[in-house]
Structure formats: structure tokens, C-alpha cells
Amino acid sequence: MRFIFLVSTLFNVILSQSNPVSFSSNIGSIARAGEVINIEILASMEDKWHIYSVHKITEGPLPTEISISGDVIGSIGPIIEPEPKYVFDPGFDSETYYHEGDTKFSLFSRLKRDLQPGKYPINIEIYYMVCNERLCYPPKVKNDVVYVEVEEGSARSDRTSFALLNNQSGNNNSQIDNSLLGILILAFGGAIISWIMPCVYPMIPIIISFFGKMSEEKNVSRFTIASFYGLGIAGTFVAIGLGVSILSWGVTDIAAKSRYANIGNFIATDPFLNLGLGILFIFFALWMFGIINVNIAGKLVNKTDQAGQSSKSAYLGAFLLGVAFSITSFSCTVPVVGTLLVVAATGTAGGMLTSLYGMIVYGLVFAAPFVALSFFPKALDKIPNSGSWMETLKISFGFIEIAAAVKFLWVPDLEWSIGLLPRNVVLIIFIIIGTALIGYLAGLFSIGSSSNVKPFRLGRGRIVGVLFTLFFLYPITMSVVHPPTYHYDGMPRLMDEFIEALVPPPPTEDEIAREEGWFVDQYDEALEEAYRTKKPLFIDFTGVYCANCRVMERRVFPQNEVKEQLDKMVLARLYVDKKDSLSEVYSKMQFERYNQATQPYYVILDPFDESTLADTGGYIPKGFSQFLEKGANKFSKRDYNEK
Template sequence: MKRLISNITFFLIVLVSFAQDGEDPVKWSQELVSLGDLQYELVMKANIEEGWHMYSQFTADGGSLPSEFTYVDSGTGYELIDGTVESETLKEYSDIFEVEETLFKNEAIFKQRIRLLNPDLSQVKVELFYQVCKEVCIPQDKDFYFSLDGTDIKPEEENVDAASMAKADALKLDLKNKEILKGIGGSSSGKDSGLLVIFGLGFLGGLIALLTPCVFPMIPLTVSFFTKKSQTRSKGIFDAGLYGFFIVLIYFLLSLPFHLFDSVDSQILNTIATNIWLNLFFFLIFVFFAFSFFGYYELTLPSSWANKMDSASNRAGGGLGIFFMAVTLAIVSFSCTGPILGGLLGSTALAEGDVATNLSAGMLGFGVALALPFALFAMFPAWLQSLPKSGGWMNTVKVVLGFLELALAFKFLSNADLVGNWGIFKREIFLGIWILIFLLLSMYLFGLFKFPHDGPRTKLSGLRKITAVVTSLFCLYLISGTFQLTNLKLLSGFPPPDFYTLAEQESDCPLGIDCFKDFEAGRAYAEKENKPILLDFTGWACVNCRKMEEHVWSDPEVFQLLNEEFVLISLYVDDRKTLPENEQFKFRYESGRVKSIDEIGEKWGTFQTINFNAASQPYYVMLSPDLYLLNSSIQNTDTATYEKWLKEGLKNFQAYQRNIVISSR
């Protein structure tokens, strides 16, 4: 079990980092040595940044991925003489994989001798896959080109064919009045409020973690340790405060690896959040977490970690010893905090904005909530008397968390279904599953059944009864929403959109509004009808897009404007349908990186980036059929602001039309 949890943690980090196109901590050089008699030696040298390491071709099975060389055209243009020789390596034991790994630090040199079979061969290409690791492991690909005749080689990956260039150019709009885009585009205050919400969710998660059996009993023990150990009360308060500070620092530091790579494809965060396999992986992980909270097994990090940290705290003493005590708490409480932190990671993946920044805000909130009691109770030790005694109520808290984790798991499964266009988890099915989950939670709270770690049945507390009643009312709310007796605005963004239903629908657009899902088709219709275009960059798995549609677009005034005055073009940037082969192409970014555009969502995501320099959703743009921008762009906002924005754009369109008529006379 320990090995499984460690592997899951490692795999999550690798999955996220694999998608990122950051700067490689390894700098490569190469050399071709002629040995005569049609023989050459290919030399590939790696300079590895301090603190990083990469793995040998011969590292142990079951550990990190080895370096792998592929010699293109080997056996036809040339043959290999023996294997690829490595420079000196190091051996280190991996606590994660529990094997001794073979790796390089600072420098690695690889040499391969070849003999030409074709004397006219002009170049040799070598492909290398390797991992470079620090706090995270980054899988990398590197291609080497060795010129045998002295001519310069331009790697074919850098070449983009003329057809692809033409299709990429066709995506670029000749926008008029483009400077107006520098208006709203997503206000900083909106982003700040979003971070505050994420911080609040993390803080709430930390408070909940305090009530679990892994953490709650530690509060009086730790506070008593500091107050009794210190010679003065002020020293005890200082030590407890320092302990709390280190707890905050540790959880904040856990988010920093996600900031290591800031040179990324502008669409990569959306790609991560809407990746079908990653959403399925999150689904399985959250189900796994849920059943651990139900008491069927325990999630623990290797006990050797806690023992080492505890031993270090005893040896170090002072501030360093307190730091190791905080690390020990983080390790031993993992069985309760791990699933909550997993939920926090999942929530930040679903939230608007930068995943790494959101995660840092959430982890900071979590750490603050977890650390606060240790400092407060040290300052006011008399408060310890008011703490409730440990008991069965903490198991109840864990079970409730388990049901919440289970409900969140199906959100990720729904995302995979929506993005993959499977048509399985329609709105009614999703709501039915949630009804069942919260009905079971209600039955549990009323004491109708138990889980393995629950003690003997006792009289239900008042708080548990109240929670059971609230849960039952929530079930009724879900049932009424399923049968459309009430709307489910409180849950906007979590269930699939209302047009993704088992019932036959006239339109597959939000609220039944006629919309286009192809820009040129929508633009042609707008030109024919002489109406302004509302360009809606959205996503199947975009929570804030659903909130805008169900809270703002549903307003009678806004709905009338959208339905009657505008041509709506909704472009789904996470649509994973494959483009027809004749529409697929390669796109070169300004950095020189080339990306294959094979899916509908990739096309519209690139379209958004190159024309509006934006990559978040929802993102709304108003323009005329001849591409005159009518107002600044706008994102997630309130009804009044959105209605005002629409009316201003409509007014600007009418004025623009009048100016065209006057200038044509």
C-alpha cells in the first residue's frame, strides 16, 4: 500500500510536468570522431544543472525511467558496434520506488561507435528519451544530428510545410480596432478574488483536517510539549508559533514544483485540466481516497520517513529541531490530510486561472488553518480545557469527507465524458449518481449502517442529526432539479450543462440559443443577417463557463440580447474530436516550438491565442462581420456588468454601421 501511494504521488507529478515545455536543466553538446575505415564514434555530452540528476540506461527495473537511445536507420545506412558506453555513474537508493537507482550528476557522456553500410550516407540521427529530476521528474526528448559530409543540418522537426503554414495563416484574423482589446480581458480584481476563494477553500480543508483522528489528538500533546519544555511562557509561545510557521511553510513549499516551468505552451493548463486520461486518473484516485476515509484501508507514507524526521528533530534542537517536528506531523498525518490535499489539487485543476498559482494559494490556506491552533492554544493554554475529547465523532468526519470525495470523483468522470463526447454521463445520470451518494450519506448519518472503523452504536449527537437533515434536504434539491422543478444554480458548473441531457433537444447550445461552432460559418451568417458576432471561447469541462450560462445568460434581458441581437459563435477549446485529415496542420509558436493541430479544441485554442493573446475560458469578444472589434473582451463577471457590456457593444455596432454608410456616399 505504501508503495502504491508513493507511485501515485510520483505519477501525478510526472503527468503534470510531462505536459510542460519548460527549459531543460540539461545542456547538451555533441561531437563526431572519425575512426577511419568507415567507422565513427558519436559522442553526446550532458551538462546537468546543480541539484538535478538524470538516469542511466541501466538503472534498476521498477524505479525511474532509464535513458533510451534510438539510432534511426541503424541496420540499413550503418550498423552499431557494441552498445552505447556511459561515463561514470552514481548509485542512490530511492525511498519512493524502494530500489537502488543508477544516475548521473553534473555531467554525463555517452559514446556509440558505428560502421557505415552505405558510404554515401550524409547524416546520422539519434533520438534520446530521458528523465531529469529534482523535486519533480521531467521526461525529455532530445534529437542529435551528426553530419558525416560536413554540411549543416537543419532538423526536420523545425520545418513546417507550406500547406500547414497556409492553414495557420488562415486562422489569423485581420482585426480592426484591435487596441480596444486592452480593456477588460479579465480584471486583476477578478483574479485576486478567485485566489481568495481558493485560499478560503484551502483554509476550510485545513480546518476539516484538524477534526480528523490523525491531527486532532496531536494538538494538546504538541502544545503541552512546548509549554512544559520551555523555561518561560513567552519562549513556549514563540516555539509553538515557530512550529505553526513551519507547518505553513512546508505545505506552501509542496506547491513550488508546479512553478518550475513558466515557459509553457499557452494552452497547456487547459490541456492538463481537460485531458481525458488525467480526468479518469483523478476519478480513480478520488474513489481510492474515498474508500480510505470509509476505513477499508489506511494511506500512509513510509514509516521510515517519520522515524528519520523524528530522530533529526531530537538531534538538531532549537529552530531546526522544530522544523523537523513539523515535517514529522505532515508525514504521520498523511492518511487524513492526503485525500484532502488531493481534493484541493483537483479543485485547483477545475478552477479558472493558473493551476500552480491556485495551488499555492490553496496550500497556503491549508497550512494556515492547520497551524493556527498550535499557536493559539500555546498563547491561551486554558482553551485546551474547552476542546472536545477525541472519539467516534472524528470517524464520522472522515466518512463524510469520503462521501464528498466520491461526489467529486464523478465530476472528473463527467469531464472525461464531456470532452470525449462519449454521451454516457448525461445530466440526469450524473445527478442520479449524486442523489444516491448523498442519500447514502444521509442514511449513514441517521445511523442506518456503519463502516469498518465505526465503534459501537451510540446515541446520535444533535450536530449529526442536523447534518443528516441538511443532507436529506440537499437530496430533495437534487431530485427537484433532475425533474426540472427547480434550477440548480447553486451547483452551476458541476453537473453537465442543461443541454447535455437524455431528453431530445432542438439545440445543443446553452439555453437553446441558436449558435455556431465554427467561426467562418458563424461569420458568414452574421454578414448575411447584418448582426454583430458574440465570440464565446468556452469548454465542455469549464466550470465558470457553465456558471456564466446558467447565472448570467439566463437573465431575461441578457437572454433576449443574445437570442435576438447577436450571432453566437461558441468555440470549445477542449473538444477532443479529431479534425478531418485535410484540416490538420502544424503550427509554429514564436519560440520556434512546433505543435500538431489534430483536434477541434486545439484549433480553436490556437485561434484564441494568436488573435486575442488569451488562453482562459470563458472569454467573450464582440466584433462585426468584417472583424471590427466593438468592445473590450470580457470574462467571468456579474449579470449587470455583462448586460452593460453587451448593450455598449450593440450601440458601437450601430454607430459603426452608420459610419460605413456615411463614408460610402
């Protein structure tokens, strides 16, 4: 009894050692209902100690997790952190990103719009692991409470946007800026792609000529006519962006009242919404292929066009004609605009801001050639003539739309555990789509009206398209042919992250272990199986965030001489650092039975009396097979047939 008390006391001492990191939290100022607040969390670490990044997560150490809860929370925005330091960790075989010294995290949250004045609590939970060069303490949870004071009054316009508040806070982190930059690039590129669509590109010289005719009839400069025409185009898309923004604002409230953190999370994970988006993108693809044709708002186009033609005002007439052209161009631009709006709605700056911002950029860039070429009409002689290359481009985008549909469809498949679109199936579908695109570009088959183009010619554009497709197919193929992680570690990180965003998550270490016959966090079941089969029980006391554990499991266990010995045993992998009560049980078991608290630690048991046949710990690439053989030999010498 004294021994058990002593062991328990020592175990508690280990868990309650002085913490080399401390946290403090505060809220900047008094807020109003519907406004975004900034919760600042300061982590102060002792010299040579560090915690890991919130966002830059790799397959290695425990990322810092910060969460908030409270009745006042309407929606939760991004967590902002300083740029972390990084170093390559050979144990995890990857870069690890960490913070040291004094580090400030900012978490943005929008208050509910129906709050009454008063003081409200907000609960903060920080889950973290602190390490130095030699060791890591077990993951810990820090709980804190801060109070936000809500005053009377409507929400102030400069405090309703996650992005605006971040700029005012002076935080140097660029996460939100990067989100807006990504939308800018996508909107800019999407507008350029729209220029060369079959329903837009051939119309450019016709419209420029129309500007000259209208200029003479209305006695207004060509540039003025073009400017108002461009405003009509841009205004149409801005109106679409504004409409989606208002819808995003409403969906944000729906998301906040459900299990979703914000609209971005809602769009990324809601199975019904993703199913709808998947069907929509299949529709877009069939549209691009010319298999289906829909006349969008035909009556609206006719009325707008008639109003523009009959208007006595040159400015209003040009504006309305620009609106009419924008609506007409939807037959080609809807897939591009739809993709942009979906991506924009998931932006870290908030769906309302990014949707409107994206459409403003798209509309202005889309209208730019009409205004610019009215200034320099002779430049029309230098642009390529319209032709079959536009149809080729349109069909190529159809294949991309199918791939986008698959990306959305695997979300409900994963959420509802249907099993039709696991990771490797999705990767193979992407390979099939890419191969089909290459076949189309190489002239092996035709789709839609492109089948009427004779004779076939493999031009430079098609060759570039083939090479571009092969560039993306290579890492996707490598992700399929490199089990068991289904993850090709040799590809550049940017491409790696791009692929990971398109496919379901890879199997976890636990799933892989179970496929290989391990009992994961199932000591009693493993012991029973060892007893039934009369085999020794091999226990791997491991940790999710243990670098040496991963090295042993990935590099030592697969060795032939080691695997040969492991095949003679029942295998159990017991985690001691997960955020659950079972890990606490196994952690205590390791310490109380073997007086050890480090990982990895390996034990070979006799399942009949749970006596130890052999045990060892640490990173031991050499001699590990001899250790296993020693335990197996001890077990074989026992007369277990009589037990």
C-alpha cells in the first residue's frame, strides 16, 4: 500500500511540475451588439522553451489550440498569430513551426446582434504542449474567463468586419491579408479567363465599333460611352456580390447557431450544402461541354437591351447596354463567377467582405478591355482572331469543373460515412479526369461543337495544356502509389498543401495501425486475444506527439527482422498523451507498473499472468529485434499449454 501511494505521489509530482509557459487574456474595449471583438492571449515562455503554431500544422507535434465559448458569441473569426519560427525535426520527418518568448495571439469574434447592455463572460480554453530541445511536457489545458462589456447603440461600421478590426489592432500577421490577396488573384484571373470565353471574345470588336457609332449619334466622346458601358458591366457583378454578401451575413447567423464556427466552416463542411455545390458544378461542366444550354434571363436581357437602345441619355443607355451584355455573358461566365463566389464566401475575412470584394475586382477587370480598347481602337488589329481555340479552352474548363464537383461531393460522403469516395478513389478520379483532358487536348476524342472542327491540329495551346495537366497529375499520382500514408513527402510543400485541400484526409496513424493488426488503445482486448491465441503481448507505450515514437514505428518496425518477431506476438499500441481519460489510465499504468514516464517504451507481457518478459525504452534502432527475440524466447520456455 505504501508503495502504491509513493508511486501515485511521484506520478502526480511529474504532472504538476513547474510550467515554463504562462497565459494571460484580455479584451480591448467596450463593444456593442453585432460588433467584432478582439480577444488577446499572451503566452510568456521561459528561455529555451516553446509552444507550437496554431495554423502551420504538420504531421508532428501538437499544434496550439485556442477556443472560446459563451452566450454572447455570434460567429468566430480567425486566430491571428505572429509568424512562427521553424526548424526541420528529423523525428517527425517534417518542418515544425513554433513560438518562443512572449507571443500574442488574437482571436476575433462577432457578438450577437440581439444583446442587451451588460457584462458577459467568455470562456477561453487553450490546449498546448510546451517543449525544449530535450523534452516535452504532456499536453495541458489552460482555462480562463474574460468579460466583455456591451454598451447601448447600433454596431459601428468600422467594427463589423474581421479584416478592418485586424488592421486597427496593428497585428502584423498576414492571414487575413493573404485571404483577400487570394480572392484578388482569383477574381483577376477569372475575369481574364472570361474575356476569352466564346460568348465574350468575339463580341469585343463588335462592341468597340458600336461605341464609335453611338458616339456619333449621341455626340458624346467614345471614351465616355465606353466608361459608362464598363460601369454597367462592373455594376452588374458588384450587385451580384452585394446580394451574396447579404446572404452570407444571414448564413453566418445560421452557422453561429449550429455546430459551425463561421460561414467558411459552414460551406467547407456542411454535407447538404456541399452536395448541392457538387451537383451545381456538374451542371456547370455539362454547360461548358455544350451538352446542355440554358437561356438565362432572356426576357430581362431583351428589356434591358431595349431600354438601353431607346434611352435618350447616352450615359444611361450605355450603362444599361453594359448590364444587358453582362447578363448575356452569363452563358459563359456563370461557372467562373460561381466558383469565385464559393471560394470568396469561405474567406477568413468573412463571407460578406470577400464576396463583395471579389465581385468588385472581377467586374472592373472584366470591363477593362472594353474601356481600354475604346481609347486605342487600333489595338484590335493586334489581338488574335476568335476561333476553335476558344471552344477548346471552354471544354478544358469543363473538365476542371468536374474535378471541383468531386471535391465537393466527397464531403457528404465522408460526413455520412457512405464510403463511395474515400481518399484513394478521389485521387484516382482526378487522375481519370486529367487523363481524359489530355486525351481531348491530344485529339483522341471530341466533345460538343468541337467535333465539327476539321481538320484537327495540335497547336501550341493544346501542348501547353497537356504539360500543365501533367504538372498536376504527377503529385496526384504519387499520392496514390505511396502507401500507407497516401501522401508523397517528396513534392514541394505548396503543391502538397494544394493536393491535400482537394481530397479527403489521409488515414490516421491509428487507422493504419489497425489495418496492420494492432490493438490501438485496447489493452483488455489485446490481452484477451493474446491469452486466446497463446502468444506474448507486445505493448507500445507511445504518444501522438512523440518524435522518436514515429521514427521507431515508421523506420524500425517495418524492418524484416523486426517484423518477423512482431508477427509472432499480439500487438497493442497505447497512447499516453491524448486528450481523453483513457490516455490518463495508460499513462498511470506505464508509471505504476514500470516506473517509466517517457515514450517510446516497449513491454513484452505473458498474457496469462501479465508478468514482464522484457522491457526497454527510447529510440533503439539497433538491437530492437534482439530485444523482441529475447521476450519471445522467454515466453516459449514457459509451459503455457497447461495454463
